Structures are given as C-alpha cells and as structure tokens.
Amino acid sequence: MARIDVNHVRHSYLPNPQKDADFALREVHHTFEDGGAYALLGPSGCGKTTLLNIISGLLHPSHGQLLFNGRDVTNLSTQERNIAQVFQFPVIYDTMTVYDNLAFPLRNRGVPEADVDRKVRETLEMIDLASWARKKARGLTADQKQKISLGRGLVRSDVNAILFDEPLTVIDPHMKWVLRSQLKQLHRRFGYTMVYVTHDQTEALTFADQVVVMYDGGIVQIGTPAELFERPRHTFVGYFIGSPGMNVMPVAIDGRTATLGSQRIELPGAPKADSGAIELGIRPEYVRLGRDGMAVSISKVEDVGRHKVVRAKLEGRDIAAVIGEDETVPAEPKVRFDPAGINIYADSWRVEMGA
Amino acid sequence: MDKTWNNKAWFLVLPVLVLVAFTAVVPLMTVVNYSVQDTFGNNVFTWAGTEWFEELLSSSRFWEAMVRNLIFSFIILAIEVPLGIFIALNMPKKGWGVPVCLVLMSLPLLIPWNVVGTIWQVFGRNDIGLLGYYLNAIGIDYNYVQDPFDAWVTIIVMDVWHWTSLVVLLCYAGLVSIPDAFYQAAKIDGASRWAVFRYIQLPKMQRVLLIAVLLRFMDSFMIYTEPFVVTGGGPGNSTTFLSIDLVKTALGQFDLGPAAAMSLVYFLIILLLSWVFYTVMTNYDAER
Ligand SMILES: Nc1ncnc2c1ncn2[C@@H]1O[C@H](COP(=O)(O)OP(=O)(O)O)[C@@H](O)[C@H]1O
Ligand SMILES: [Mg+2]
Numbered sequence: 268m269a270r271i272d273v274n275h276v277r278h279s280y281l282p283n284p285q286k287d288a289d290f291a292l293r294e295v296h297h298t299f300e301d302g303g304a305y306a307l308l309g310p311s312g313c314g315k316t317t318l319l320n321i322i323s324g325l326l327h328p329s330h331g332q333l334l335f336n337g338r339d340v341t342n343l344s345t346q347e348r349n350i351a352q353v354f355q356f357p358v359i360y361d362t363m364t365v366y367d368n369l370a371f372p373l374r375n376r377g378v379p380e381a382d383v384d385r386k387v388r389e390t391l392e393m394i395d396l397a398s399w400a401r402k403k404a405r406g407l408t409a410d411q412k413q414k415i416s417l418g419r420g421l422v423r424s425d426v427n428a429i430l431f432d433e434p435l436t437v438i439d440p441h442m443k444w445v446l447r448s449q450l451k452q453l454h455r456r457f458g459y460t461m462v463y464v465t466h467d468q469t470e471a472l473t474f475a476d477q478v479v480v481m482y483d484g485g486i487v488q489i490g491t492p493a494e495l496f497e498r499p500r501h502t503f504v505g506y507f508i509g510s511p512g513m514n515v516m517p518v519a520i521d522g523r524t525a526t527l528g529s530q531r532i533e534l535p536g537a538p539k540a541d542s543g544a545i546e547l548g549i550r551p552e553y554v555r556l557g558r559d560g561m562a563v564s565i566s567k568v569e570d571v572g573r574h575k576v577v578r579a580k581l582e583g584r585d586i587a588a589v590i591g592e593d594e595t596v597p598a599e600p601k602v603r604f605d606p607a608g609i610n611i612y613a614d615s616w617r618v619e620m621g622a
Numbered sequence: 623m624d625k626t627w628n629n630k631a632w633f634l635v636l637p638v639l640v641l642v643a644f645t646a647v648v649p650l651m652t653v654v655n656y657s658v659q660d661t662f663g664n665n666v667f668t669w670a671g672t673e674w675f676e677e678l679l680s681s682s683r684f685w686e687a688m689v690r691n692l693i694f695s696f697i698i699l700a701i702e703v704p705l706g707i708f709i710a711l712n713m714p715k716k717g718w719g720v721p722v723c724l725v726l727m728s729l730p731l732l733i734p735w736n737v738v739g740t741i742w743q744v745f746g747r748n749d750i751g752l753l754g755y756y757l758n759a760i761g762i763d764y765n766y767v768q769d770p771f772d773a774w775v776t777i778i779v780m781d782v783w784h785w786t787s788l789v790v791l792l793c794y795a796g797l798v799s800i801p802d803a804f805y806q807a808a809k810i811d812g813a814s815r816w817a818v819f820r821y822i823q824l825p826k827m828q829r830v831l832l833i834a835v836l837l838r839f840m841d842s843f844m845i846y847t848e849p850f851v852v853t854g855g856g857p858g859n860s861t862t863f864l865s866i867d868l869v870k871t872a873l874g875q876f877d878l879g880p881a882a883a884m885s886l887v888y889f890l891i892i893l894l895l896s897w898v899f900y901t902v903m904t905n906y907d908a909e910r
Contacts, residue, residue: 320806323810324809325806325809325810344809345809345810346809346812350810351810352806352807352810354803354806354807356801356803358803358804358806358807360821360822360825361825362821362825363821371811371813371817371821372810372811372812375811375812375813375814375817376812416807419807419811420810
C-alpha cells in the first residue's frame, strides 16, 4: 500500500503535442493518500483511463513525475510498480480454468502454492464463483468473466494500489451493488489504496471517501460527496453531479445583490468577482416553490419516486426545482432561492462570498 | 412441422452441383474406372479387378516414395510452423513497417511454382548459380545433382522460402486480432514473455494454425512442380515423391491402370491424414 503523488503530470498521445488541446491529460497534480478510497468521476473521454494507465505504468507520461511513498517511480515498469488494475471489459485467459486465472498473478510472482490456494479460494468466495473453480474460463458469460477480471485484481494482497477502470459496466444492477459493497468491505478490512473510475455518479458517491471530478483532461474538484454537492467549484461539477443538475444562470452582481432580468436576488455575502462572465448556481433542492418570490411558469412536473422535479421558466430560462412527494404546485407559482444553496461563478469557476 | 417444401431452391444450387460434378466427381469416377481395368491402347479395356491395387501396395517403390514424402512433410512442417510463428510475433503491429513487411511476406507466394523451381534450380547450380558457386568457393562440397543430401536440403530450403510466408500471414492475422487490453492485463499480472505467448497469443493463433498446418501438410504431400523442376526426382530416386512417382507411371510409362490406382490410394491417404489432423486438433481444442 502506498501514497501516490501525481506531480504535474501531462500526457499526449501525439508525438509532438503543441497546443493544450493535443493533451489527453492537460495537467494533473494530486496526491492519493495511503489507504484512501477514491472515485475518479467524469464524462467519457475526459482522460480517466489515461490517468489510471499512467499510475499503473502502462503509459509513461509526456511530462511530470509519479511518486509512490515518496519514491520516484516515473520510469519503472508496470511489474516493478506492483499495482493491480481491473479493466472495463473482461480480460480472461480462456485456455485456463477459473481457478488458474485467479492464481496466475500470484504464480507469476513466485508465491508459494499453499498461499496461492488460500488466496484464490478466498477470492473465489468473494466473487461468488467458488463452484466454477474447475471450469474452463472460455464458456462463461460476460459478467462472470468480468468477475474473474475483478478477482485477478483482488487476489494479490501486497499491491501498492488497486485501480478499477469502470469495472462493473457489464455487470447486472443487483450484482453491481453486491460487488461494490464487497469492494468497500475489502477496503475497510485491508486498507488498500483504491482508485475507482466511473462515469456514474451514484457509483462514485457510494464507493468513495473522496471523489475526484475530471473534466476535459484535468481535475476540476476533489472533495467528499457532500462538498461536491454543496459547493461545486466549477459549473461542470454542478451540472454533472446531482439529478437534475444545478441551475446555472447569468446574472449581474452589485454588492450583495444579484440581478437576473427584472429580478433581484439577495446573496448571503458580497462575491469577490470583479471580471468575467458571472453566473449564479443553485441546486434544484434549494429552489423553494411557493406563493412568494419570483414568478415562474411551470412547464412540467416529473414524479421520480421519493420527490418531484418541477421544470419551469424563470425570466425566460429553464429552471428545475425539487419538491416533496406530497407537495403540490400552487396556483400562481413563485420561487425563492435559499441563500444557503447559492454559489456564484466567474468564468465557470466558483468565487468566495465575503460577509 | 408445417414447413412447406419448396423444391425451387434446388435450381439455385444446381449450377454449383453441375460445376462440382464436372470438375471433381466426373474426373474422380474416371480414375476409379481406370483403376479397375487394363488397357493396351486403342481404347480397348479389360477388367482387372483389384490387381493394380495389390500390385501397388506390395511394391517397394510406392512405399519408399510414401516414406520419403512423409519425412519431407514432417520436416517442412517442423520448420515452417515454428519459424512462421516466430516471424509473425516479431512483425510490427503498427506504423509504416506493416505494409512493408506484408508485401515482403507475400512476394514468395505470388511466384508461380515452376518459376520458384527454376529460380532455385539455377540458384543452386555449381557453375552459374549464386548459391552453388559460392558454397563451393568457400569450400563446402555442395552439389544437388549428385548428392542426395544436398538435393534434400535444396528442396527443403526452397519450400521453406516459398511457403513460410503463408504461415506468417495466417498467424499475423490471428495476432493483430488480440485487443491491447490483453497485453495490458498480462503486464499487470506480471506475466513473462513466454506466458504471454502461451496463454494469450498461442490460443488466439490456434485456429489459424490448424488451417496453416492442414494447408501445408496437404500441399507438401502433393508437392510436384518444384522438386520436379529442380532435381527431377533424383539423384537416383532420392527426391521422388508420390506425385512425381505417379506422373512417371502415368505419363512416362503410360500405365493408366496402375497410375489410377495410385491416385486413388494417394487421395485416400491425404483424406485420412487430414481428417486425423483435424480431429486431433479440434478435440484438443474442445478438451481445453
Ligand atoms: N491509445 C490512444 N491513442 C490516441 N488517443 C487516445 C488513446 N486513448 C485515449 N485517447 C484519447 O485521449 C482522451 C482521453 O481518453 P480516455 O483516457 O480513454 O478517457 P476516459 O477513460 O475518461 O473515457 C480521449 O480524447 C481519447 O480519444
Ligand atoms: Mg475509459
């Protein structure tokens, strides 16, 4: 187990990268603490897999440095880094049995056969394939194969970190839930450093202590699920996390007042934003629908189970609000913004509000 | 079943049936016909029964050619398959090297067989051949016209030069179909180069290898043109393989009956051995 420092890492798949857009990873500078459970969350193509492959040594970064427990490993091979990684699509050795598949990473490292047997049996239990041990891996279904891939990642106990690259994509929802809780349990029991890549926010929020949100080749925010929800550092995080995402609207600021069209909104403080495009962000959960405030016209009410999502127009802009399941929409609907949920953004980045 | 039988479909198959009949079945039946008769020319045939078959199977000349042929096939398989795999493994997987290698590999396959024979026949000659002349010049006593061993070496080297590319191309096709993720997983799992070959590359190549072995076996078992051009079956009978023997019998001596019997036996042997190869390799596959 190790602390992993990713120091100013940039990576391009092109031989001669010139401009920023040539880089799949623009700049990542972050420390994964020893024993932490991290989720790497971001849309497809934002560089999650690239970052993971750089950590495991499958890729060598164009710029920057990688430290494991303070030791420079930038030029070490995957083998020497001693990392486990599970890929998005199942990789199995299909001429081997399920048992031998799991034993493979251990045997390659010369682990004594008695330990191999113990570890493999443990892992087989965990991924619920114990009764398949002697079967050839070839005939298995896609999700069984993926469980084997997962098992090969979990079977080694001495690894520096375990990296998961969207490992549950092909697994059915129930099994997904089971496996995810097992991963969490495993993390609590052995304290591995784990990095879990996903583009599914629920998965990220349930797995991790710390969620790292990536966007367009860079990290935009790192925080606990609650921080990401309450204080998105970038409007992208606001959109991407939460369902529905944050309402973001352009406003003009004057002291502690924001002006949206003909409406004036009191802010909890005076934002320190003097330039750039100013936007106000508020999550639908903080938009209060009632009889006073700013007039809106309702376009749709969606019942999504535990609550309702109200789609409305405020000053000609789409806005969403969340109301309780039993609440109803008043006849002349108006909205108020709860000051606790208001964030102000300048050029998409959040700015602090003074008193 | 309430399927309606529609015999019109046969009309669609008919052209192929006719084609196969004329190109395969009819000639084969003609051969069967010859093999049980005797002729003294003038289109006069007399019934000979199994006489030719008995004579053939008890002739040492036939068995010697057969053994020579089996040894030949075995040697070229033992060289071409591992060599082909080795070359395929070391060919570039991307970049400008790929088309260059593919073209180089295809070249020997594009040359007509008798031309291949002629190339090596000249190449190996002691007086004007590049190979033969310089081998002798550096003191190696090489003469494929007189020395049976040299004749064999020449023919084997020629076949390896001519046909290894086929194995290479087939294996290469199998190799490039392996997704990158497999190699990445192998790195993560700490697999050695050998383990990567044994557990990732070889299983992927297994099917194409089966085809390569079958093709090379059948082809080498039927080899005619190249050794005929280079050595003419000599020196003595040392490079007389089954088909050369067959042509000598049929055309050289115009013994149609024995030649037909020989063709049939020859055909059955190839059929049998191919079936054995196929069964062994597919069963092995299924067991694993
Ligand atoms: N092998 C590669 N060669 C060239 N470009 C690549 C390669 N792999 C990924 N990319 C590019 O790098 C960017 C990041 O990809 P990736 O790390 O796979 O994203 P993610 O895993 O977040 O979906 C994408 O724009 C993708 O097109
Ligand atoms: Mg990815």
